[in-house]
Amino acid sequence: MKFSNLTRREFVAGSLLAFSSDGSFSALLPGAEPAQPLLKPVFEKIVCPWSPPHPRHDHQLIFPLDDDRLMLVWSEYYSTSKNPQTKPGQTGATDEVSCQISSLISQDRGRTWKDRRVLQPNRWKHNVKHPNLVRLSDSEILFSYVGWDSASARNVFMRRSLDNGETWEDEFQISEPGWYCNNADRALRLKSGRVLLPAHGPYAEKYIGGTGYRGGNLHSFVFYSDDGFRTWKRSTDSMTAPGRGCHEPTIVELEDGRLYCLMRNTNQRQYVSISEDQGDHWTQPQPTKLKSPESPALVKRIPTTGDLLVLWNNVASKSNWPRTPLTAAISSDEGKTWKHFQNIDNRPTHDAAYPSVTFVGDEALIAYYTRPTRWKRDSEVMLKIFKIEQFYV
Numbered sequence: 001m002k003f004s005n006l007t008r009r010e011f012v013a014g015s016l017l018a019f020s021s022d023g024s025f026s027a028l029l030p031g032a033e034p035a036q037p038l039l040k041p042v043f044e045k046i047v048c049p050w051s052p053p054h055p056r057h058d059h060q061l062i063f064p065l066d067d068d069r070l071m072l073v074w075s076e077y078y079s080t081s082k083n084p085q086t087k088p089g090q091t092g093a094t095d096e097v098s099c100q101i102s103s104l105i106s107q108d109r110g111r112t113w114k115d116r117r118v119l120q121p122n123r124w125k126h127n128v129k130h131p132n133l134v135r136l137s138d139s140e141i142l143f144s145y146v147g148w149d150s151a152s153a154r155n156v157f158m159r160r161s162l163d164n165g166e167t168w169e170d171e172f173q174i175s176e177p178g179w180y181c182n183n184a185d186r187a188l189r190l191k192s193g194r195v196l197l198p199a200h201g202p203y204a205e206k207y208i209g210g211t212g213y214r215g216g217n218l219h220s221f222v223f224y225s226d227d228g229f230r231t232w233k234r235s236t237d238s239m240t241a242p243g244r245g246c247h248e249p250t251i252v253e254l255e256d257g258r259l260y261c262l263m264r265n266t267n268q269r270q271y272v273s274i275s276e277d278q279g280d281h282w283t284q285p286q287p288t289k290l291k292s293p294e295s296p297a298l299v300k301r302i303p304t305t306g307d308l309l310v311l312w313n314n315v316a317s318k319s320n321w322p323r324t325p326l327t328a329a330i331s332s333d334e335g336k337t338w339k340h341f342q343n344i345d346n347r348p349t350h351d352a353a354y355p356s357v358t359f360v361g362d363e364a365l366i367a368y369y370t371r372p373t374r375w376k377r378d379s380e381v382m383l384k385i386f387k388i389e390q391f392y393v
Contacts, residue, residue, distance in 0.1 A: 036314070036327060036343045037393070041384040047104070047113055047367070048074055048381035052084040056093035057381045058369035061185035062358040063133045063141075065164055068107055070360070072367070073119060074381055075129035075184070076102040089375035099127035101145055110365045110385055119168075120159075125149045132187035134195055139164050142229050144174070144197055146182055151212040154179045156199065160229055174223055174232040175199075178209030183248050183296060185356035190253050196279050197223040198261070200247035208238055218245030220263050222279045237282040239273045241265045243318075246273075246285050248296035252308060252335075260308075260335045262288070264296045268316040272335070290329075290338065293317035298355045299335075304362065304388055307332050311344065311355040311366065326352040326368060330391055340392055344384060349373055352382070364388055 048057035060074035077099040085091045101120040104113035122128050126148035134142045141161045148154045156175040159168040180201045187197045200220045201209035208219050219238035225231060239246050243266035251261045259275040261282065269287035290297065290312060297312035307330050314327035325346035329338040344366055345352035355368040364386050371379040 036325065036341050036346070038343045038346055039328070039386055039390050041386050042363070043111055043383075043385040045111075045383050046370075046380045047072060047383045048076070050088040050378055050380050052079065052086050054078055055085065055088070055091040055378045056097075056099075058354055058379050059129050059131065059184040060354075060367045060369075060381050061131060061133065061356045062110065062365050062367060062383075063135075064358065064360065065105075070106045070110055070358070070365075071133075071165065072104045072106065072113060072381075073131045073133065073184075074102060075099050075127075075131070076118075077127070088378050089372065091378055092376040094377055096126045096148070098122055099129045101128060101131050109360050109363065110383060119143070120145055123147070129184075130182045131184050132182060132197060134187045134189050136189070136195075136228055140228075141165055142187075142195065143168060144182065144187060146180065152179055153177065154181065154213075156180050156182060156197070156223065158229060176209065178207075179212050180209045181247070183250070183354070185298065186250055188251060188253070190259075190278055191257070192278060193226070193228075194278050195225045195228065196251060196259075198249040198251050199223055200245075200249065203238070203240065203245070208234075216244050218247040220246045220249040220261070220273075222249075222251070224279050235275075235282065236280050239263060239271075239282050239285045241267060241271050241285050243267055244294070246271055250297055250299050251279070252299045252301055254334045255306075256334075260299065262290075262297045262299055262310070262312075264292070264294055266294050266318050268292065268318055270297050270312060290314070291316040293322065294320045295323050295353050298357060300357055300359075302364075302388060302391075303359050305392075308335055309357065309364070309391065310338065311357060311368075313353055314341070314343075321351075322348075322373075323351040323353040324348060326355060328366075328391055342391065342393070344368075345370065345382070351379070359388070362388055364391070 056077035100122045103119045105115040124147040130146040132144045144158045159171045203219045204211035219240045221235045221238040246263035248264045261273045270290040271285040273282045273285045299310045325343045330340040358365045369379040370382045
Protein backbone atom coordinates (compact mmCIF):
# COMPACT_ATOMS: atom_id res chain seq x y z
CA MET A 1 0.00 0.00 0.00
CA LYS A 2 1.52 3.34 -1.06
CA PHE A 3 0.45 5.85 1.57
CA SER A 4 1.48 8.78 -0.61
CA ASN A 5 -1.34 7.91 -3.02
CA LEU A 6 -4.06 7.39 -0.43
CA THR A 7 -7.20 9.49 -0.29
CA ARG A 8 -8.27 11.02 3.02
CA ARG A 9 -10.83 8.26 3.57
CA GLU A 10 -8.25 5.55 2.80
CA PHE A 11 -5.79 7.11 5.22
CA VAL A 12 -8.38 7.29 8.01
CA ALA A 13 -9.54 3.75 7.34
CA GLY A 14 -6.02 2.34 7.16
CA SER A 15 -4.23 4.40 9.79
CA LEU A 16 -4.70 1.90 12.61
CA LEU A 17 -4.60 -1.73 11.55
CA ALA A 18 -3.87 -5.09 13.10
CA PHE A 19 -3.57 -8.60 11.82
CA SER A 20 -6.23 -11.07 12.90
CA SER A 21 -5.28 -14.63 13.72
CA ASP A 22 -6.22 -15.70 10.21
CA GLY A 23 -3.86 -13.15 8.67
CA SER A 24 -6.55 -10.70 7.55
CA PHE A 25 -6.65 -7.05 8.52
CA SER A 26 -8.98 -5.82 11.24
CA ALA A 27 -9.75 -2.15 11.86
CA LEU A 28 -8.55 -0.72 15.18
CA LEU A 29 -9.95 2.78 14.87
CA PRO A 30 -10.80 4.57 18.13
CA GLY A 31 -13.82 2.89 19.68
CA ALA A 32 -13.70 -0.17 17.45
CA GLU A 33 -14.02 -3.65 18.87
CA PRO A 34 -10.40 -4.88 18.48
CA ALA A 35 -9.49 -7.72 16.13
CA GLN A 36 -12.84 -9.47 15.88
CA PRO A 37 -12.53 -12.85 14.16
CA LEU A 38 -13.43 -12.89 10.48
CA LEU A 39 -16.11 -15.42 9.58
CA LYS A 40 -15.28 -17.54 6.56
CA PRO A 41 -18.32 -17.90 4.29
CA VAL A 42 -19.29 -21.20 2.74
CA PHE A 43 -19.91 -19.20 -0.44
CA GLU A 44 -19.23 -15.65 -1.62
CA LYS A 45 -19.72 -13.79 -4.86
CA ILE A 46 -20.24 -10.29 -6.20
CA VAL A 47 -23.74 -10.83 -7.59
CA CYS A 48 -24.17 -7.32 -9.02
CA PRO A 49 -20.81 -6.30 -10.52
CA TRP A 50 -19.80 -2.88 -11.75
CA SER A 51 -20.19 -2.21 -15.47
CA PRO A 52 -20.18 0.98 -17.60
CA PRO A 53 -23.96 0.81 -18.22
CA HIS A 54 -24.62 0.05 -14.53
CA PRO A 55 -21.98 1.77 -12.40
CA ARG A 56 -23.66 1.42 -8.99
CA HIS A 57 -25.65 -1.30 -7.20
CA ASP A 58 -27.02 -1.24 -3.63
CA HIS A 59 -30.15 -1.36 -1.41
CA GLN A 60 -30.78 -5.05 -1.97
CA LEU A 61 -32.82 -7.88 -0.46
CA ILE A 62 -33.28 -11.60 -1.09
CA PHE A 63 -36.87 -12.83 -0.99
CA PRO A 64 -37.99 -16.49 -0.95
CA LEU A 65 -40.56 -17.08 -3.68
CA ASP A 66 -41.10 -20.74 -2.75
CA ASP A 67 -39.14 -23.74 -1.48
CA ASP A 68 -36.96 -23.75 -4.60
CA ARG A 69 -36.57 -20.12 -5.72
CA LEU A 70 -35.03 -17.00 -4.24
CA MET A 71 -35.43 -13.55 -5.78
CA LEU A 72 -32.67 -10.97 -5.44
CA VAL A 73 -34.11 -7.46 -5.73
CA TRP A 74 -31.84 -4.41 -5.78
CA SER A 75 -31.37 -0.79 -6.81
CA GLU A 76 -29.63 -0.84 -10.19
CA TYR A 77 -28.30 2.56 -11.24
CA TYR A 78 -27.79 3.16 -14.93
CA SER A 79 -25.86 5.57 -17.11
CA THR A 80 -27.76 7.88 -19.43
CA SER A 81 -24.56 9.04 -21.12
CA LYS A 82 -23.81 8.16 -24.73
CA ASN A 83 -20.21 7.62 -23.65
CA PRO A 84 -20.29 6.12 -20.14
CA GLN A 85 -17.14 5.87 -18.08
CA THR A 86 -15.26 2.64 -18.73
CA LYS A 87 -13.43 2.45 -15.40
CA PRO A 88 -15.00 1.85 -11.99
CA GLY A 89 -14.84 4.62 -9.44
CA GLN A 90 -14.93 7.46 -11.95
CA THR A 91 -18.64 7.97 -12.52
CA GLY A 92 -19.39 9.41 -9.09
CA ALA A 93 -22.91 7.96 -9.23
CA THR A 94 -24.60 10.08 -6.55
CA ASP A 95 -27.83 9.23 -4.74
CA GLU A 96 -29.90 11.29 -7.18
CA VAL A 97 -28.78 9.70 -10.46
CA SER A 98 -30.96 7.42 -12.58
CA CYS A 99 -31.86 4.11 -10.94
CA GLN A 100 -34.37 1.31 -11.41
CA ILE A 101 -35.24 -1.75 -9.34
CA SER A 102 -34.18 -5.05 -10.89
CA SER A 103 -34.31 -8.72 -9.92
CA LEU A 104 -32.55 -12.05 -10.42
CA ILE A 105 -33.63 -15.61 -9.58
CA SER A 106 -31.68 -18.39 -7.86
CA GLN A 107 -32.74 -22.03 -7.72
CA ASP A 108 -29.70 -23.30 -5.79
CA ARG A 109 -29.88 -21.37 -2.49
CA GLY A 110 -28.05 -18.34 -3.83
CA ARG A 111 -25.08 -19.89 -5.60
CA THR A 112 -26.10 -18.86 -9.11
CA TRP A 113 -28.44 -16.15 -10.38
CA LYS A 114 -30.22 -15.68 -13.70
CA ASP A 115 -33.40 -14.40 -15.38
CA ARG A 116 -32.69 -10.73 -14.81
CA ARG A 117 -35.63 -8.38 -15.26
CA VAL A 118 -36.52 -4.81 -14.37
CA LEU A 119 -39.04 -5.12 -11.58
CA GLN A 120 -39.83 -1.40 -11.32
CA PRO A 121 -38.79 0.99 -14.12
CA ASN A 122 -37.84 4.55 -13.31
CA ARG A 123 -40.62 7.02 -14.15
CA TRP A 124 -39.41 9.76 -11.77
CA LYS A 125 -37.14 12.71 -12.49
CA HIS A 126 -34.39 11.31 -10.27
CA ASN A 127 -34.90 7.62 -9.62
CA VAL A 128 -36.72 4.78 -7.90
CA LYS A 129 -35.04 2.57 -5.28
CA HIS A 130 -35.25 1.15 -1.72
CA PRO A 131 -37.29 -2.02 -2.42
CA ASN A 132 -39.20 -3.91 0.27
CA LEU A 133 -41.24 -7.10 -0.10
CA VAL A 134 -43.76 -8.57 2.36
CA ARG A 135 -45.59 -11.85 1.92
CA LEU A 136 -49.30 -11.92 2.85
CA SER A 137 -50.08 -15.45 1.60
CA ASP A 138 -48.64 -18.17 -0.62
CA SER A 139 -49.57 -16.10 -3.67
CA GLU A 140 -49.89 -12.50 -2.41
CA ILE A 141 -46.87 -10.18 -2.07
CA LEU A 142 -46.58 -6.45 -1.33
CA PHE A 143 -43.80 -4.52 -3.06
CA SER A 144 -42.90 -1.02 -1.87
CA TYR A 145 -40.33 1.47 -3.13
CA VAL A 146 -39.40 5.16 -3.08
CA GLY A 147 -39.86 7.39 -6.15
CA TRP A 148 -37.76 10.54 -6.15
CA ASP A 149 -38.80 13.58 -8.18
CA SER A 150 -37.16 16.59 -6.56
CA ALA A 151 -35.65 18.12 -3.42
CA SER A 152 -39.14 18.32 -1.92
CA ALA A 153 -40.84 15.29 -3.51
CA ARG A 154 -39.71 11.80 -2.56
CA ASN A 155 -42.62 9.47 -1.88
CA VAL A 156 -43.40 5.88 -1.00
CA PHE A 157 -45.35 3.72 -3.46
CA MET A 158 -46.62 0.17 -3.42
CA ARG A 159 -47.79 -2.54 -5.80
CA ARG A 160 -49.36 -5.92 -5.11
CA SER A 161 -48.90 -9.30 -6.74
CA LEU A 162 -51.55 -12.02 -6.57
CA ASP A 163 -49.47 -14.61 -8.44
CA ASN A 164 -46.32 -14.79 -6.32
CA GLY A 165 -44.44 -12.05 -8.13
CA GLU A 166 -45.12 -13.00 -11.73
CA THR A 167 -47.19 -9.86 -12.36
CA TRP A 168 -47.92 -6.72 -10.37
CA GLU A 169 -51.01 -4.56 -10.05
CA ASP A 170 -51.01 -0.81 -10.61
CA GLU A 171 -49.04 1.21 -8.08
CA PHE A 172 -50.54 3.46 -5.47
CA GLN A 173 -48.95 6.02 -3.16
CA ILE A 174 -49.00 5.28 0.57
CA SER A 175 -47.24 8.45 1.80
CA GLU A 176 -48.73 11.92 1.96
CA PRO A 177 -46.97 14.14 -0.59
CA GLY A 178 -43.59 15.07 0.86
CA TRP A 179 -40.01 13.80 1.32
CA TYR A 180 -39.56 10.30 2.76
CA CYS A 181 -37.14 7.44 2.59
CA ASN A 182 -37.08 3.72 3.42
CA ASN A 183 -34.28 1.18 3.50
CA ALA A 184 -34.36 -2.12 1.66
CA ASP A 185 -35.20 -5.31 3.57
CA ARG A 186 -36.88 -3.46 6.44
CA ALA A 187 -40.62 -4.14 5.98
CA LEU A 188 -42.13 -6.80 8.23
CA ARG A 189 -45.41 -8.45 9.09
CA LEU A 190 -46.20 -8.81 12.79
CA LYS A 191 -47.82 -11.81 14.46
CA SER A 192 -51.07 -9.84 14.56
CA GLY A 193 -51.01 -9.43 10.78
CA ARG A 194 -50.11 -5.73 10.89
CA VAL A 195 -47.65 -4.73 8.15
CA LEU A 196 -44.93 -2.24 9.11
CA LEU A 197 -42.79 -0.18 6.77
CA PRO A 198 -40.07 1.68 8.72
CA ALA A 199 -39.32 5.12 7.27
CA HIS A 200 -37.72 8.47 7.98
CA GLY A 201 -37.91 12.06 6.84
CA PRO A 202 -37.01 15.62 7.80
CA TYR A 203 -39.14 17.32 10.44
CA ALA A 204 -40.44 20.84 9.91
CA GLU A 205 -43.45 22.74 11.20
CA LYS A 206 -44.69 19.78 13.28
CA TYR A 207 -44.77 17.55 10.23
CA ILE A 208 -42.41 14.82 9.03
CA GLY A 209 -41.81 14.87 5.32
CA GLY A 210 -43.20 18.35 4.91
CA THR A 211 -39.94 19.75 3.64
CA GLY A 212 -37.01 18.64 1.56
CA TYR A 213 -34.02 17.18 3.35
CA ARG A 214 -31.39 19.83 4.11
CA GLY A 215 -28.90 17.99 6.28
CA GLY A 216 -30.59 17.69 9.66
CA ASN A 217 -33.64 17.20 11.86
CA LEU A 218 -34.33 13.64 10.75
CA HIS A 219 -37.11 11.65 12.41
CA SER A 220 -37.86 7.93 12.13
CA PHE A 221 -41.40 6.53 12.16
CA VAL A 222 -43.43 3.73 10.58
CA PHE A 223 -46.17 3.41 8.03
CA TYR A 224 -48.53 0.59 9.02
CA SER A 225 -51.55 -1.24 7.64
CA ASP A 226 -53.97 -3.51 9.48
CA ASP A 227 -55.86 -4.61 6.37
CA GLY A 228 -52.94 -5.92 4.34
CA PHE A 229 -52.46 -2.98 2.01
CA ARG A 230 -55.73 -1.08 1.49
CA THR A 231 -55.27 1.67 4.07
CA TRP A 232 -52.08 3.04 5.61
CA LYS A 233 -51.46 5.13 8.70
CA ARG A 234 -48.40 6.77 10.21
CA SER A 235 -47.22 6.16 13.73
CA THR A 236 -48.34 8.78 16.23
CA ASP A 237 -44.81 9.12 17.57
CA SER A 238 -41.56 9.69 15.71
CA MET A 239 -38.04 9.02 16.94
CA THR A 240 -35.09 11.41 16.90
CA ALA A 241 -31.91 12.31 18.80
CA PRO A 242 -29.39 15.16 19.05
CA GLY A 243 -27.29 15.85 15.97
CA ARG A 244 -28.82 15.00 12.59
CA GLY A 245 -31.58 13.01 14.28
CA CYS A 246 -32.42 9.33 13.82
CA HIS A 247 -32.96 7.71 10.45
CA GLU A 248 -32.88 4.45 8.49
CA PRO A 249 -34.65 2.44 11.23
CA THR A 250 -34.62 -1.36 11.45
CA ILE A 251 -37.30 -3.15 13.52
CA VAL A 252 -37.79 -6.64 14.92
CA GLU A 253 -40.76 -8.01 16.89
CA LEU A 254 -39.81 -9.29 20.34
CA GLU A 255 -41.23 -12.45 21.87
CA ASP A 256 -43.49 -10.46 24.21
CA GLY A 257 -45.00 -8.48 21.30
CA ARG A 258 -43.01 -5.29 21.80
CA LEU A 259 -41.03 -3.84 18.89
CA TYR A 260 -37.29 -3.15 19.04
CA CYS A 261 -35.94 -0.45 16.70
CA LEU A 262 -32.31 0.49 15.96
CA MET A 263 -31.48 3.76 14.16
CA ARG A 264 -28.58 5.53 12.53
CA ASN A 265 -27.43 8.89 13.99
CA THR A 266 -24.34 11.06 14.55
CA ASN A 267 -23.69 10.10 18.19
CA GLN A 268 -21.26 7.19 17.63
CA ARG A 269 -23.78 4.56 18.74
CA GLN A 270 -26.76 2.79 17.34
CA TYR A 271 -29.81 4.21 19.15
CA VAL A 272 -32.74 2.07 20.28
CA SER A 273 -36.44 2.77 20.78
CA ILE A 274 -39.23 0.44 21.96
CA SER A 275 -42.90 0.29 21.02
CA GLU A 276 -45.44 -1.47 23.23
CA ASP A 277 -48.41 -1.01 20.88
CA GLN A 278 -47.19 -2.50 17.59
CA GLY A 279 -45.51 0.62 16.29
CA ASP A 280 -47.87 3.52 16.97
CA HIS A 281 -46.03 4.97 19.98
CA TRP A 282 -42.28 4.82 20.65
CA THR A 283 -39.99 5.54 23.57
CA GLN A 284 -37.37 8.28 23.44
CA PRO A 285 -34.36 6.77 21.61
CA GLN A 286 -31.39 5.90 23.80
CA PRO A 287 -27.81 4.92 22.93
CA THR A 288 -26.94 1.23 22.87
CA LYS A 289 -23.48 -0.24 23.43
CA LEU A 290 -23.18 -0.90 19.69
CA LYS A 291 -20.49 1.51 18.50
CA SER A 292 -21.27 2.89 15.07
CA PRO A 293 -20.55 5.58 12.50
CA GLU A 294 -23.52 7.27 10.88
CA SER A 295 -24.53 4.18 8.93
CA PRO A 296 -27.49 1.84 9.39
CA ALA A 297 -27.80 -1.48 11.19
CA LEU A 298 -30.04 -4.43 10.37
CA VAL A 299 -31.68 -6.59 13.05
CA LYS A 300 -33.60 -9.82 12.45
CA ARG A 301 -34.61 -12.94 14.33
CA ILE A 302 -32.89 -16.21 13.40
CA PRO A 303 -35.74 -18.68 12.80
CA THR A 304 -33.81 -21.81 13.81
CA THR A 305 -32.51 -20.52 17.15
CA GLY A 306 -34.92 -17.72 18.12
CA ASP A 307 -32.03 -15.33 18.83
CA LEU A 308 -31.57 -11.88 17.34
CA LEU A 309 -28.86 -11.16 14.77
CA VAL A 310 -27.56 -7.62 14.27
CA LEU A 311 -25.32 -6.48 11.41
CA TRP A 312 -23.66 -3.05 11.49
CA ASN A 313 -20.40 -1.14 11.03
CA ASN A 314 -18.66 -1.73 14.33
CA VAL A 315 -16.56 1.41 14.85
CA ALA A 316 -17.33 4.65 16.67
CA SER A 317 -17.38 7.74 14.45
CA LYS A 318 -19.38 10.97 14.26
CA SER A 319 -19.24 10.92 10.46
CA ASN A 320 -20.52 8.50 7.81
CA TRP A 321 -17.11 6.84 7.66
CA PRO A 322 -15.48 4.42 7.99
CA ARG A 323 -18.00 1.84 6.88
CA THR A 324 -15.83 -1.08 7.80
CA PRO A 325 -15.76 -3.53 9.45
CA LEU A 326 -19.20 -5.03 8.89
CA THR A 327 -19.84 -7.02 12.05
CA ALA A 328 -22.38 -9.57 13.26
CA ALA A 329 -23.47 -10.10 16.88
CA ILE A 330 -26.06 -12.29 18.61
CA SER A 331 -28.56 -11.48 21.38
CA SER A 332 -30.18 -14.30 23.34
CA ASP A 333 -32.06 -11.90 25.67
CA GLU A 334 -34.17 -9.93 23.19
CA GLY A 335 -31.66 -7.16 22.51
CA LYS A 336 -30.60 -6.41 26.09
CA THR A 337 -27.04 -7.63 25.51
CA TRP A 338 -24.98 -8.72 22.50
CA LYS A 339 -22.29 -11.37 22.21
CA HIS A 340 -20.37 -13.47 19.67
CA PHE A 341 -18.99 -10.40 17.87
CA GLN A 342 -17.56 -11.53 14.53
CA ASN A 343 -16.74 -9.71 11.32
CA ILE A 344 -18.45 -10.37 8.01
CA ASP A 345 -16.05 -8.09 6.11
CA ASN A 346 -13.10 -6.25 7.63
CA ARG A 347 -11.08 -4.96 4.67
CA PRO A 348 -9.86 -1.44 5.58
CA THR A 349 -9.61 -0.57 1.89
CA HIS A 350 -13.29 -1.35 1.18
CA ASP A 351 -16.64 -0.08 2.41
CA ALA A 352 -19.07 -2.81 3.46
CA ALA A 353 -22.48 -1.50 4.51
CA TYR A 354 -26.26 -1.52 4.13
CA PRO A 355 -26.65 -5.26 4.76
CA SER A 356 -29.66 -7.47 4.16
CA VAL A 357 -30.08 -11.02 5.45
CA THR A 358 -32.30 -13.95 4.48
CA PHE A 359 -32.39 -17.27 6.34
CA VAL A 360 -32.72 -20.40 4.22
CA GLY A 361 -32.67 -23.63 6.20
CA ASP A 362 -29.41 -23.77 8.14
CA GLU A 363 -27.85 -20.88 6.22
CA ALA A 364 -27.86 -17.07 6.36
CA LEU A 365 -27.52 -15.19 3.07
CA ILE A 366 -25.97 -11.80 3.84
CA ALA A 367 -25.79 -9.26 1.02
CA TYR A 368 -24.35 -5.75 1.24
CA TYR A 369 -22.82 -3.03 -0.89
CA THR A 370 -19.07 -2.89 -1.22
CA ARG A 371 -16.62 -0.63 -2.99
CA PRO A 372 -12.97 0.39 -2.59
CA THR A 373 -12.72 3.46 -0.38
CA ARG A 374 -10.96 5.30 -3.23
CA TRP A 375 -14.11 5.04 -5.36
CA LYS A 376 -16.64 7.82 -5.15
CA ARG A 377 -20.13 6.34 -5.28
CA ASP A 378 -19.82 3.34 -7.57
CA SER A 379 -20.60 0.14 -5.68
CA GLU A 380 -21.34 -3.56 -6.13
CA VAL A 381 -23.51 -6.04 -4.24
CA MET A 382 -21.57 -8.75 -2.42
CA LEU A 383 -23.27 -11.96 -1.26
CA LYS A 384 -21.78 -14.09 1.51
CA ILE A 385 -23.45 -17.27 2.74
CA PHE A 386 -22.79 -18.62 6.22
CA LYS A 387 -23.96 -21.57 8.25
CA ILE A 388 -26.04 -20.19 11.11
CA GLU A 389 -23.96 -22.13 13.60
CA GLN A 390 -20.95 -19.99 12.61
CA PHE A 391 -22.46 -16.96 14.37
CA TYR A 392 -22.19 -18.81 17.69
CA VAL A 393 -18.47 -19.66 17.65
